[in-house]
Amino acid sequence: MSRRLKLQLGGDTDMEERAFPNPFPDYEAAAARPRSRHLTRNELGLLFHSDGKIINNFTRRIQTKIKDLLQQMEEWLKTADPHDCSAYTGWTGISLLYLQLYRVTCDQTNLLRSLDYVKRTLRNLNGRRVTFLCGDAGPLAVGAVVYHKLKSDCESQECITKLLQLQRAIVCRDSDLPDELLQGQAGYLYALLYVSTEMGLGAVCGSAVKEVVDAIIESGKALSREEKKQYVGAAHGMAGIYYTLMQPAAKVDQETLTEMVKPSIDYTRHKRFRPGNYPSSLSNETDRPVHWCHGVPGVIHMLMQAYEVFKEEKYLKDAMERSDVIWQQGLLRKGYGICHGTAGNGYSFLSLYHLTRDKKYLYRACKFAEWCLEYGTHGCRIPDRPYSLFEGP
Numbered sequence: 001m002s003r004r005l006k007l008q009l010g011g012d013t014d015m016e017e018r019a020f021p022n023p024f025p026d027y028e029a030a031a032a033r034p035r036s037r038h039l040t041r042n043e044l045g046l047l048f049h050s051d052g053k054i055i056n057n058f059t060r061r062i063q064t065k066i067k068d069l070l071q072q073m074e075e076w077l078k079t080a081d082p083h084d085c086s087a088y089t090g091w092t093g094i095s096l097l098y099l100q101l102y103r104v105t106c107d108q109t110n111l112l113r114s115l116d117y118v119k120r121t122l123r124n125l126n127g128r129r130v131t132f133l134c135g136d137a138g139p140l141a142v143g144a145v146v147y148h149k150l151k152s153d154c155e156s157q158e159c160i161t162k163l164l165q166l167q168r169a170i171v172c173r174d175s176d177l178p179d180e181l182l183q184g185q186a187g188y189l190y191a192l193l194y195v196s197t198e199m200g201l202g203a204v205c206g207s208a209v210k211e212v213v214d215a216i217i218e219s220g221k222a223l224s225r226e227e228k229k230q231y232v233g234a235a236h237g238m239a240g241i242y243y244t245l246m247q248p249a250a251k252v253d254q255e256t257l258t259e260m261v262k263p264s265i266d267y268t269r270h271k272r273f274r275p276g277n278y279p280s281s282l283s284n285e286t287d288r289p290v291h292w293c294h295g296v297p298g299v300i301h302m303l304m305q306a307y308e309v310f311k312e313e314k315y316l317k318d319a320m321e322r323s324d325v326i327w328q329q330g331l332l333r334k335g336y337g338i339c340h341g342t343a344g345n346g347y348s349f350l351s352l353y354h355l356t357r358d359k360k361y362l363y364r365a366c367k368f369a370e371w372c373l374e375y376g377t378h379g380c381r382i383p384d385r386p387y388s389l390f391e392g393p
Helices: 003-009 011-018 027-031 056-077 091-105 108-122 136-148 154-166 167-171 185-199 207-225 238-245 252-267 298-310 315-330 342-356 359-372
Strands: none
Touching: 003 011, 027 056, 027 136, 027 207, 027 238, 056 091, 056 185, 056 359, 091 108, 091 136, 108 167, 108 207, 136 154, 136 185, 136 207, 154 185, 167 185, 167 298, 185 207, 185 238, 207 238, 207 252, 252 315, 298 315, 298 342
């Protein structure tokens, strides 16, 4: 069968090319196994206690793997691109990693290491891109938060001032920026919301946030009248934009949310394929990517946020039903990363667990994490930047 025909037909053959078969029983089957006093929860395949706390053995395995991967990453960084300052594949992403490690461990060493890496980026801002993941807004937002945690208020405020100076390029009428999260207006808005969430709503003036929100809304109105290619997923598409607009820190008024954002979400959710996944774009009829960037793993976050904002069960029901696609097709041959890898897919389950407290999703998240602990043994493709935040493990 030709590759072109395979792509047109989709189905099991294409799934096998893109994902490994899931070797784990699902939660119901694992939980139903007969108990024995001679078997641990780990041996039964349950990696957490009845209260949701991760078992010690699995925690130690994760900690050991983190230590091992950090050593590999630090070695790789010696030859990494010194000009890539982005959160997506560059130095800001490494700073974010250490900032997250500081949150988990409360080890000041991780916070200082986060500062070291973000200071490198702040010396090399280029002004060409302005989003959180791929542009100058990311280093400035992360720098503001790191300095804030270190109680270096002058340096933190300097980062915020420079971040707000980027706004002119976002809201000017001649701007040709798209609306998307990865490289567009929503990506800049996310940087403002990140600072507000981490440092308090007063850190960024509300008028600055409102101006960007208004620009995205107006751009969306214009785009809806055009027949351009429209992406669906989180990185480049509608799901990422709507998710960002629904964040509490965005303070979008209820009328706009109800009359404009909500119908757009409903339109998007009805574009799914019958098996449950979403197309990469509205004009694409091929059911292929199951990634955070394209496909159901990114759209699920939009659905969960819609449930929290509008309190309608249909959004949560959709998210839970769509998660079955990730369980079946989410162990990706493309790698382990966040953007288009197994780790990003596992975050969908973790988010569902935090929202529902249903241990089925904690189980699924743990199993995807367990699979990722065997990093390097599955024959996955090696990404261009194997130890970056969004492409690496």
